[in-house]
Amino acid sequence: MKFSAIQIGVLALVASANSATAQQAPVAPAASNESTVVPEVLITATKRTTSLQKTPVAVTALDAAALEDAHVQTIQDVTNLVPSFQATGQGDHGVITMTMRGIGNDSAKTEYADPEVAFFVDGIYSPRPEGATALLFDVDAIEVLRGPQGTLWGRNSTVGAVNMQTVKPKLKEFSGSVSGGIGDYARLGARAALNVPTGDNSALRIAVIHEQHDGYVKYQTLPNISLADQRAAFLAGGGDPAQFQPINPNNYVTNGPRYNAQDQSGVRVSWLYQPSDRLKWNISYERFQDRGTPNMNLMQTPRAGQDEWSALIDTAPFLHRDVNTFRSRVDYAVTPDISLAYIAGYSKFSGSSTFDQDGGRVLPTSFTTGGDFQANNTVWSKYSSNSHELQLQSTGQREVDWQLGAYYAAEDNGIRFDIPIMHGTQQGSVAWQGSFIQPKETVDSRAVFGQATWNTGNVHLTGGLRYTSDKRTNQGGNGYTWNYDATVPQVPLTPNIDPTKPGQGYNPSVPSNEGRYKGSKTTGLARLSYDVDKNHMLYASVATGYKAGGLQDGGRTYDPETLTNYEVGSKSSFMGGALRINNALYYEDFKDFQFSSPVTNPDGSHSFVTSNVDGAKVWGFESEIQAKLSPDDKLALALSYTHTKLGFLVAGSNDYALPFCPDLNSNCLNVTGNIMPHAPKFSAHLNYQHTFRMANGDTLIPRVSVHHETKSELSIFNLGPEDQQAAYTKFDIGLRYQGPKQFWVDAFVRNVGDKRIKTSAMNGANVWVAQYLPPRTIGVNAGIDF
Template sequence: MRKSTLLAAPVLSVVSLGTFAAPAIAQDAGPVEQSNDAGLGEIVVTAQRRAESLQNAAIAISAVSGDALVQQGVTDPAGLTGAVPALEVSTGTGGKSLFYLRGVGNFSGNSLSDGAIAFNFNDVYIARAQGTGGFFHDLERVEVLKGPQGTLYGRNATGGAINVIPAAPKLGEFGGHISGEYGNYDHMRVEGAVNAPLGDNGAIRLSAMRVKHDGYLSDGTDDQDDFSARLGMRAELTPTLDVTVTGDYFRKRGKGGGATIISDTGGRFDIDDRVGLSDPRAQAVYEQDTFVFTAGSFLTGLPDVSDVDINNWGVSATINWDTPAGELTVIPAYRETDSKSVTIQPGFYISEDARSQQFSMEARLASDDTNTFSYLLGAYYIDEDGDVPLFRTNAQYNAALQNYEYQTESYAFFGRLNFRATDKLTLSLGGRYTKEKKAFQGLYRGQNRFCVTETFSFGLTCPGAPPIPFNDTLPLAFANLESVGLVPFPLAGGIAAYENGFDPDRFLVQVYNEISNNSSNSFNKFTYRLAADYQVTPDNLIYASYETGFKSGGFFFSPTQNTYSPETIQAFTLGSKNSFMGNRIRLNVEAFHWIYKDQQISHLGSALDPDTQQSVIIFPTENVGKATFTGGEVELEALVTDTTRLGAQVQYLDAKYDEFVYNVPANSPPQTGCATAPSGGGATIALDCSGFRPPNAPKWVIRLTGEQRVPLGNGGEFVFNASGNFQSKTLTGLEFLPVETQGSYWNVDAALTYNAPNDRFYIGGYVRNAFNKTVFTNSFPPPLTNGLFVAALRSPRTYGIRAGFNF
């Protein structure tokens, strides 16, 4: 069979070890043999750019079938957290998805940073975090690769890669499926696909999904209102030339992500109440408990303004041509993302209008892998242009209005050479050279309000001092306080002081600053991979590898140095994959050690403007020392009887920041568990967080699964599925305080499904998070406050019914 045929229609209907098979949903995605002789069946992946059994893939990888994703209710990237224990995915501001793999990742607060985990759809890298939704329907599988990637992929990645692989058009076949769900929170999900032949050598496949539910928080936030569609056309133009063209569209609406208060000085309500930040109960906390040091005043309640409006679309082609030198694959692609959002999720106001256009081209030449020497050679190019006419933050007494453009041009050459030293031993050498050119130009306007005495020392209060209004404009230095009856008198350097209505010894001082940046830089790096695998028996594999990864630097607004450096990683892996008793038992074991250097983090900071000699509050991204991640994974799956399947996945992770020091403004006491010391001549405070465990890096993650099938006399069957996910306590923010630690918890899902004879249709019910465990993630302290922390929450208990029909 030609390799292109294998790549176009891989076989997968069960998930990687420890993940149970789903009911007969979307059977046109490709069945897997489930006979007693086949045992657990074969799992085929293409993570190494060739179709191979998962058990023969000498890499750290997990795979989840499209059927299992439907079974688990995955409709966006955040749903992958429960399916792959090593992966932590959460929803960030403005519809962004935040990815962490074994503790490696980064918070993407704006469009000026790249993800540490590469997200690929249909072999196309997705550059923006808000562009990763809309793909989770009519899928063959999702592959999660752990550790740095690059010698087989177009875009380099520090911590791993997520490959979302859609169901491909099938030549000469007509068929499809339609399914639906309805549940609490007025949840509705409808998905369908149809595959139709275009002659003997062509096919077209159309799929779409509509999913919607009410907000999980009391103010209506944390809702979902998505529509996505995809059209694929495939033609086998000659016996050696196969072309597939895919177009996709995604629309996201609604209020978007929300958050709740997890700590405040008053301790007003329980996190289980899921009180949103614009709820009157949360507004009361802001108005009565949340004191702002710099302004000497209390905050006002956050407005009910949350709104998300995202539109993504893209088109790509996959051209496979069998040549005497190997199979040549060429993938040209173009994508656009248009995102408008207003959110209060981090505990303050953010409004963003962002657009991104990206063109990429990848070419790979892969030889026959049955020879003594086999190779893969590749080249990659991406050009991304972004325009952010509005990025507005408002923490009431400090605010900023930004508009900027950015450009990234990256090209790379990569390859891998395999040497089959014996029938059992294979040695592998891979390398990649990456060069990126980045440019950034824009304008930052900031405004801060301080309460001071006549001698400009902090410490007294200005009760009733008016905050900066919530809107997408930024009043200049003297514009808005006059409207509330305060008469300014000017000071030097763009500063206005207001005394009317206050104690004569106290002044509300307003500072306006402006930063104009126009910067460019280039980054280059050679990364490589050394590996060996030994096939002890046809059912037992041992593998080891050492590989390096790289993510380029970038920019942020600052009156002085505004560039951060690349981050790098070194990864050691030793693993074994085993099948026993005629493939009725699988046991995979992996140990790893990662050394993570110069991690890029974004945080509130300050810089001294050399022109005005004022301290300017900024939001820099900087590199912070070194971290190590050491651990192991065990995956076990057993076909106990012909109708009973059990599985377990266990990950242990020992993670620590070896060197982690950064600076924050000195105009208020920092909320931190780290050691502090004055720095920058007293203008900043140095935080030394060395020795702490990184966020999103739980010590233990366990996933237990079970499936029981009950055959019926009519040829149908009942299927009962259950899973339990355990996670030990986890830090959710970079302040390293106990309040940001989510305690250990279990999450239990269950489903009961009736499959009709010949899998013609199914109907059933489900419950997810059965015990309604409240779990928080992504915690934030609003800037310059004390005792207040907010956090996003994972989904509450959801339940409902579902049905599907295959044709």
């Protein structure tokens, strides 16, 4: 089937006439390569397997092929493929935080704050943000659900949820794949998967992966500052001439692992046991290991003569994370009309890191004047979590489809986080330093839920409720801050110093961080959908979601935040299935927004504060378009428009240079009415690929991805160009050769124009810095499937 210029023009016209979305790349093509029909997509957004085009939910589904084409490795790579989805890098904790439809919180990276976008693997919640940065390997599909998912998916899915489905073992099949790759920045990658039958009723699957590349950030050398100038600056600062010492250049890092490096490995062992058609058990063990380095904050305007991808570093990068996870799902057909599922998971994390928070933004003038030394060090961090969910639901096509469920989850977290800050260099005097030690923080969450859909003709009416009860405790937690005792040597805080012991120069905070939080919430869903005909469906819904309240420094509590989402949408197929357009138009009423930030208190102490503020109003539309222009041409287009307005909030943060507020006796800014961060007004992402077929049956498939978005703010403070990412367009290209016997080679160039794209910014030292998406990278992968 060939498309004429007129037909292509009609396609573009139809695409522009539709408002907004809920779909994307195919999962498991049901048609042949010669077909001009966009393959059907099966999803689990409603916790039952349904066709994407028949599911009245705004959801993007990405299969393994789409993820491979886009060279996806982390959730941050997924964001360009999904409307209204953003992710930001957070260097000091080595994590990624997510924003959807303009709602998110960059501080949701610690043991105190939870994200607004919930992350699941095989339907099991991953509670800490580290889980979202794990390598996405041996993945069957990723579903991104937009809008509150509080009824079926629970707490912390305030504005959406991401569910990653791993590849499961298959009965009576011996198959596998092996691949490897190289690239610039000394990139090396390898992955393999093997499916092995272990009997008539069982099968085993083993998948492994390793990815590494050198860091993008080069080391600067300390500029030559004459001893005379150093001495003059020291004396001008009131220093005692007898105490003068020269700056030690050996305190600055000039070699070794660089910031923004990757060194990650993973292994997953999965087993399927299916003794009958009624009973199936999937169980897996997964280990993830990260030995890379954190991402560095770089000067937005580099010093003269310095590379923009470089920094003056006085704290060597270190990142050590291990995650061990068990997952289990048992499905049992109670009767031909009723099924029962038990989903359980257990995860244990341990980690530590060092991070150069000052980033050499301000040069020292002497060993104790001019710039400063600040490190953000996670001495140790640990958490364990477990969850259990029981689902009972109807099966098959019924007049009333229903499901009931019960859920329990628990966490046990602990951390020691040190912040030494010295005047000038680490040889200087103490400006401020402290250690935040939280030995035991617990979470206990319980819920019951139910949802039913009444099907009458072409009309489908859905209602659902979920009741959740949450408890949190902080046991023995406290902050220990430098007390400026003249008898104690002024040296940077290190893991070898125990600040809890008397005589070390530290006092515990009063009051301590011990405390308890208890709260509950009922969330719900009401939705009406109408099948216009077999190719067109309309829906309207009202849904609520919430993020639990909790504890903060001083043992104080903060309240839950809630979101009510009003949405209308459409899902349509045109041209005999060659074109699909899914749209969504939404309005969000966001209340009690939990704003978290590090602040300096009036007494000079530092703490991490979470406040409930008025909230925000958000509205927008999304549109996803898929087209099979011919048997050899595929196109996918994702569009979004987002409008945000922050409610009343007077906010402070040590990460920004803010004016002094006499009423609060601290630095702050009234940000009422500002634009929410990471919410560009308009964004568009286009994927196009063409298949060239050779005489011998081999294929050559070039592809191009184009991402464009308008200006976006990087913080709630809206402080101007430095606190924004300007409008940009980014290109990725690739070329895949599919040879005989399932052999393939895939070459790619990402960020072809080498754009410098900011994901976060701050100016706490009156110098603007930012974190960036990777520069241009080039690589090639090759493998064989068998």
